[in-house]
Every structure is written in structure tokens, then in C-alpha cells.
Amino acid sequence: SAWLSLKNRFANMDVLVALGITAAYGYSLLALFGLLGDSATAFFETSAMLILFIRFGKWLEARAKGQASAALKKLLELQADSATLLDGGVERVIPADQVKVGDLLLVRPGDKIPADCVVVEGEAAVDESMITGESLPVEKTLDSKVIGATINRNGRLVIRATAVGEGSVLSNIVRLVEEAQGDKPPIQRLADRISNVFVPLVILLATLTFCGWLLGSDQGFLFAFQMGISVVVIACPCALGLATPTAIMVGSSVGLEHGVLFKKATALEQISKTKVLLLDKTGTLTSGEFKVDRITVVGHFNEGDLLRYAATLESGSAHPLAKGIVAEAEKRQLERLSVSAQQEIGGRGVRGLVGGKEVACGSRDFLIEQGITAAVVDRSPDGDGPGSQIFVAIDGKLQGVIALTDAIRDNVAAVVMRLQHMGILPVMVTGDSRHVAASVARAIGLEHFEAEVLPGQKLDIVKKYQQQGQLVGMVGDGINDAPALAQADIGIAIGSGTDVARETGDLVLISGNLIDIVRSIELGRKTLGKIRQNLFWAFFYNALGIPLAAGLFYPAFGLSLKPEFAGLAMAFSSVSVVTNSLLLRREKRHFLEK
Structure with missing residues (x-):
């Protein structure tokens, strides 16, 4: 040497x-x-x-x-030794390393999942504690993703392999931790x-x-x-x-045992110095699964027709509010109409021709842009009620308001209080109106929030706090918030347990449990x-x-x-x-x- x-x-x-x-x-x-x-x-x-x-x-x-x-050795030892392959209806036991993408596999109660798969038949409770750190088993049904090396606690599953070997979640976690342990933070x-x-x-x-x-x-x-x-x-x-x-080696290993994946060594140092933590509301502080709470009709369309027009227009959008409207229409078994000239305006609304009528769905400002008079929108009976509002206009006239809500995650208030006690300023960032944002902030004990923020503006919010001389952390879903997570001094992605390799950010909370934010800061400081x-x-x-x-x-x-x-x-x-x-x-x- x-x-x-x-x-x-x-x-x-x-x-x-x-x-x-x-x-x-x-x-x-x-x-x-x-x-x-x-x-x-x-x-x-x-x-x-x-x-x-x-x-x-x-x-x-x-x-x-x-x-x-x-911790890494334990993870590697968790991999299954064998798998039951379904080949033309015949069961055949093969070594787990011979499983190929697309293979159909049978998993009985007590068996280890041999590879990353998707469920094609059956229901079961799967123990994912070795990956996420969460002790409670997770229910798996049709189309659910399962991770290799996790354990089927009950029920019979038929699964199709989606990733094996180096492409598996387990291998990606090990690789990312090894890279973090070999990385050098500024102090090194x-x-x-x-x-x-x-x-x-x-x-x-x-x-x-x-x-x-x-x-x-x-x-x-x-x-x-x-x-x-x-x-x-x-x-x-x-x-x-x-x-x-x-x-760094010990810290990253301890984090991994508790479902906190540090992708860079610098993350351990940066998170310990964080002064401002921006928290994306939808999908982070809340479940992200919106449900229609109420529909207020102000025009001559009835509630069912209003929902049918809105759901048809929103069917091509990936926005969480759009998905909630579509799900409600499907729940009521409403048939979709024909749709054309559909155009989504980044995070604000959608417009198009539905059943031969011009339809626009979106925020207050979006409808005003479409020619609806501001006074008319502001006079709508549910314009400032609780929940997130989607205004619906048909042929240039406001016809109703669809209000949607998503549940606040468990222990969010406790996490906010812990962050404040640690000397960190938590700030909620949301695209909702100030009224809705204030309501959520009060419910969880937050004093500071940024409302009516478009997806592309989250990056500007991060820069604003950085320009004030603050070391800024950003917590988001890792996909929609990618630019803001990348700009932040420390990007924290709320993971699903199956997408850790694709998540943007320096740190991934594999289980999605918000208390892990506090744990990761404590671990970084220690x-x-x-x-x-x-x-x-x-x-x-x-x-x-x-x-x-x-x-x-x-x-x-x-x-x-x-x-x-x-x-x-x-x-x-x-x-x-x-x-x-x-x-x-x-x-x-x-x-x-x-």
C-alpha cells in the first residue's frame, strides 16, 4: 500500500x-x-x-x-433458497437463482417470496419487516407488489416475477447502502x-x-x-x-434496520444540520387517496350527470384529485361519455369536449382563465368549504363544485411536534387553497404553510428558503416532487417499499412511516x-x-x-x-x- x-x-x-x-x-x-x-x-x-x-x-x-x-449481511442471508415454479399447471421446485422474469410462482403460508413479483391470484398477509422495519404484516391481493425475501404469513399466492437478481429491491438496497458507506461526506x-x-x-x-x-x-x-x-x-x-x-457504516446500517435508507453518506451529515423541513401535503402528510366528500350543484345538471361529465374529462389525468373523481363515478357505475380535445394544464385543471359539450374542471383560478366570471365562482355555495374543491363548468357556465378529502396520516401531529422540539421549522407545501391549507395546518399543529403552489413552483419554494441562509430538507413522494427533492440540501422520499431504486432523493423512508423522519434526523445527529x-x-x-x-x-x-x-x-x-x-x-x- x-x-x-x-x-x-x-x-x-x-x-x-x-x-x-x-x-x-x-x-x-x-x-x-x-x-x-x-x-x-x-x-x-x-x-x-x-x-x-x-x-x-x-x-x-x-x-x-x-x-x-x-445489517447488510442479514439482508443478503434473507434471500430464499428455492421457489415453486408453476409450469403448465405442474409444480416444480427450482433454486431461487434460476427464477426468470415472467415466471409464475406458487407461495404457500410460511414460504419466502423468491423474487420481486406481482400477485396474480390469492390473498395473503406478508411480513415485510426485514425490508421496511414495520412489524405488522401487509395485506396483499390481486395486482399487489411483493418483495423478494419477505415472508408469506398466511394465505396462498400465485405471483409473477417482475425483477430478479441485481434488479431486485433487495439487491438495490444493498447496492445503495454499500455506495453510501463508500461515499465521503464533507467532514471526511x-x-x-x-x-x-x-x-x-x-x-x-x-x-x-x-x-x-x-x-x-x-x-x-x-x-x-x-x-x-x-x-x-x-x-x-x-x-x-x-x-x-x-x-457512516454503522449509521447507515442502523438506519437500514429501521426502514431508513441513506443513499449518500452526505445525507447523514446534512440531515443532522437541517433547519427547515418542507413537507408536501398530498401523499406525505395525508394518504394521497382522495374521496369525493360532497357534490354541490349550482346549475341545471343533476348530481349524477355533473359527476359523469367531470369523471369522463378527468379519466386521462394522473392527478390524485382526478383519480378520486373517476373512482367515485365507477363506484356509482356511471357510464363514461365520449371525450376529445382533452387538455391538462399543469396541476390547475383539465378542459375538453365531453359528449359534445365544452367542459372545464379545476381550481378557481383555472375556471376564471376559462372565462367564468370570478364573482360567479366566489358565490358558489361550496367555494370555501372543507376539503379540496374542483369547480366544474359546462358550456361556459359554472354547474357545480366537487369537494374531495384525503385522510391525514397517523401520528402526523406527533411528528410535527417532535420536529419543532428539535429546533426544526416544519412547513407544509400544498396546491390547495389557503383556506384548505389552513384547516389542515390547524389539525396537525403547523404554524407555517405554503398554499396554492403549482407542481413546478415547489422548486422555487426550496430556493426561497435556501436564499434565506437555511439548510433545507424536502419530504415528498419521490416522483412528482423530483425537482424539489433534487434542489433541497437533503431530499427525503416517502417510499412504498418497492421503488427504492427509482426514488429521487438522498434518503428514502422505505415503510412510508412519517415517524422515520424524526428517527433519521436523530440518527444523523448521533x-x-x-x-x-x-x-x-x-x-x-x-x-x-x-x-x-x-x-x-x-x-x-x-x-x-x-x-x-x-x-x-x-x-x-x-x-x-x-x-x-x-x-x-x-x-x-x-x-x-x-
Whole structure:
């Protein structure tokens, strides 16, 4: 490692150790053959003990790192060994790694799901705790997605494989965590820059130590030489190099065990410093599944006809409100009319020809743009009622208002309160009217919100808070909020458990549980705290060890440090840093499991 480092004109930490071992061994060879005079003493044991102690330290370090990556090992061990293939109605057991995309598989109660699949027949409760961290089984029915390595607790399922091998959710999670553990946050880059300067500085200190003892005392060449080697060996900044990576490794593994996937090492540091957290309302604070609450008719169309026209027009839209209107029409078994010239205006509304009539559905402002007088819209009897309103105009006249609601997620109020206690400003972002936004904000204890925000404006909201000097986090669904998540200092995607590889953002809450936002912030702060502790002890060790190895305490107290024991001290400093990082696993119950 030292040789490769020097070839690349870079002095890494191994250069110091290699230099100390080589110097001691070279001196001993010269002394053995009498080339340094008859009084010269060989000390081969120093080189041997240095290698022994340093390898012992590396072994302890490797064991500690192995514990740190235990979560990944557990995940990989979860994969099913076999699968029951349905081939022309005949059941055949095959190795799980032979499953191909499109294969039909049978899963009985107690079996592991062998690959990522979609349910084509049957119902069952599936345990996804190993992926999402949620202990309660998830009900699966026709067209539900199931994740490889999860367990069928009851019921019989016939499933079709959709992703296998490297393309599976499990493999993607492992890959993303490994990438995060290999990533370098800003605090690690600072440590690297210090290490680059540290190596030549130590060689200079060792040279000065040697010259000082040789020329300024009567201890002799051998004593001065050993002191110089001790300085080189004890000053090796291995602990400095381990301070950040081990804490990141443990932090990301602990997060994974609790359904929090850090896709970048920088996310652990950034989330710990977040001051403003923007929360998308639909799909994040609420379920995102809108239901028609009431229909108010103001024209000559009856309620059923009004809904039929609106649902027909909205049938081509992917907007959550549109889906709610279409679902209500299907529930009432209303037949769709013919539709043409359908045009959706980004997040505001839809217009087109339905059954030969010009129909427009959307927000208040959208209908005013379509020529409906503002006063007419504002006089509508349900214009400012609870829920999200869709105004419906037919042939240029307002005919009614469809109000939709989506349920607020469990524990949202508790999450908001916890965020506020942590010194973070939570801000709700929604496309709803200010009246609706204020109603939701009151229900969950929020003081700040941004209302009537179009999808493309979320990016501007993030920039606005960043321009105020705030470190901004954005929580969204990972797909509709992609630009805002990418712009935020820390993008947090609410995952579904099956789309973690496609999610935008630096961090994915796999289970979709909002309390994981608080947990991830706590984990980020604890991990950053461990990094700072590790860096402090690494520097403190060198600040104490180098003077001792240089013999500064020898004249007054007779204290000195032989090179081999300097090597032992260096090895144990590295182990202590790794052990301190591992304590994060024991401390997690105080902040993740409460």
C-alpha cells in the first residue's frame, strides 16, 4: 500500500508504518554484519513486534467493521433458497437463482417470496419487516407488489416475477447502502486533507527528534534512532482515517434496520444540520387517496350527470384529485361519455369536449382563465368549504363544485411536534387553497404553510428558503416532487417499499412511516456526534502520543516508548475509534426505538 501510494506521488498512512519497519530492519541488518561498528546492536524484534501488533490491530479492526456491516449481511442471508415454479399447471421446485422474469410462482403460508413479483391470484398477509422495519404484516391481493425475501404469513399466492437478481429491491438496497458507506461526506474530506499534510509533517518531526537526541544528548545513536522510529510509528493517522467511514457504516446500517435508507453518506451529515423541513401535503402528510366528500350543484345538471361529465374529462389525468373523481363515478357505475380535445394544464385543471359539450374542471383560478366570471365562482355555495374543491363548468357556465378529502396520516401531529422540539421549522407545501391549507395546518399543529403552489413552483419554494441562509430538507413522494427533492440540501422520499431504486432523493423512508423522519434526523445527529468524537480522540491520541514517543518526558520522568509499543498504541487507537462507532448500535434504543 505504501509503495503504490508513493508511486502515485501521495503519502498515505501506511507510508509511516512501512518507513518505521524498514528503518528498524535496515539498521538491524547493518548492525548484524558489523557495518556500524562492534558496539552496534541489532533489534530485529522491533520490526517483528511492529508487524505483529499492527496486524493484530488490523484484525480487531476488521472484526469491528464486520459487526458494523451486519445489517447488510442479514439482508443478503434473507434471500430464499428455492421457489415453486408453476409450469403448465405442474409444480416444480427450482433454486431461487434460476427464477426468470415472467415466471409464475406458487407461495404457500410460511414460504419466502423468491423474487420481486406481482400477485396474480390469492390473498395473503406478508411480513415485510426485514425490508421496511414495520412489524405488522401487509395485506396483499390481486395486482399487489411483493418483495423478494419477505415472508408469506398466511394465505396462498400465485405471483409473477417482475425483477430478479441485481434488479431486485433487495439487491438495490444493498447496492445503495454499500455506495453510501463508500461515499465521503464533507467532514471526511477535511480529515483527508489533514492526513495529506500530516504524513510529511510527521517525517519532519521524526527527523528533528533523531537529530535532537543524537546531537543534544549523550544517549547515543541507537536511542536517538529508536525515538525517531517511535515518532513515525505512533503518529500514523490510521484512527483519523477510520473516524468517519466507520461511523457512516454503522449509521447507515442502523438506519437500514429501521426502514431508513441513506443513499449518500452526505445525507447523514446534512440531515443532522437541517433547519427547515418542507413537507408536501398530498401523499406525505395525508394518504394521497382522495374521496369525493360532497357534490354541490349550482346549475341545471343533476348530481349524477355533473359527476359523469367531470369523471369522463378527468379519466386521462394522473392527478390524485382526478383519480378520486373517476373512482367515485365507477363506484356509482356511471357510464363514461365520449371525450376529445382533452387538455391538462399543469396541476390547475383539465378542459375538453365531453359528449359534445365544452367542459372545464379545476381550481378557481383555472375556471376564471376559462372565462367564468370570478364573482360567479366566489358565490358558489361550496367555494370555501372543507376539503379540496374542483369547480366544474359546462358550456361556459359554472354547474357545480366537487369537494374531495384525503385522510391525514397517523401520528402526523406527533411528528410535527417532535420536529419543532428539535429546533426544526416544519412547513407544509400544498396546491390547495389557503383556506384548505389552513384547516389542515390547524389539525396537525403547523404554524407555517405554503398554499396554492403549482407542481413546478415547489422548486422555487426550496430556493426561497435556501436564499434565506437555511439548510433545507424536502419530504415528498419521490416522483412528482423530483425537482424539489433534487434542489433541497437533503431530499427525503416517502417510499412504498418497492421503488427504492427509482426514488429521487438522498434518503428514502422505505415503510412510508412519517415517524422515520424524526428517527433519521436523530440518527444523523448521533452519527455526526460519533464522527466528531472519533476525530477528537484521533487528534488527542496524536497530541499525547507524539511527545511521549519523541522522549519529551524522558529527562524529567524517565518515560520513553519503544517502537514496538508505539505500534501497539497506534493499533489500539484505531480499534478504539471503531469501537466508539459501534456503540451507536447499542445506543440506538434510546433514540430509535422509543
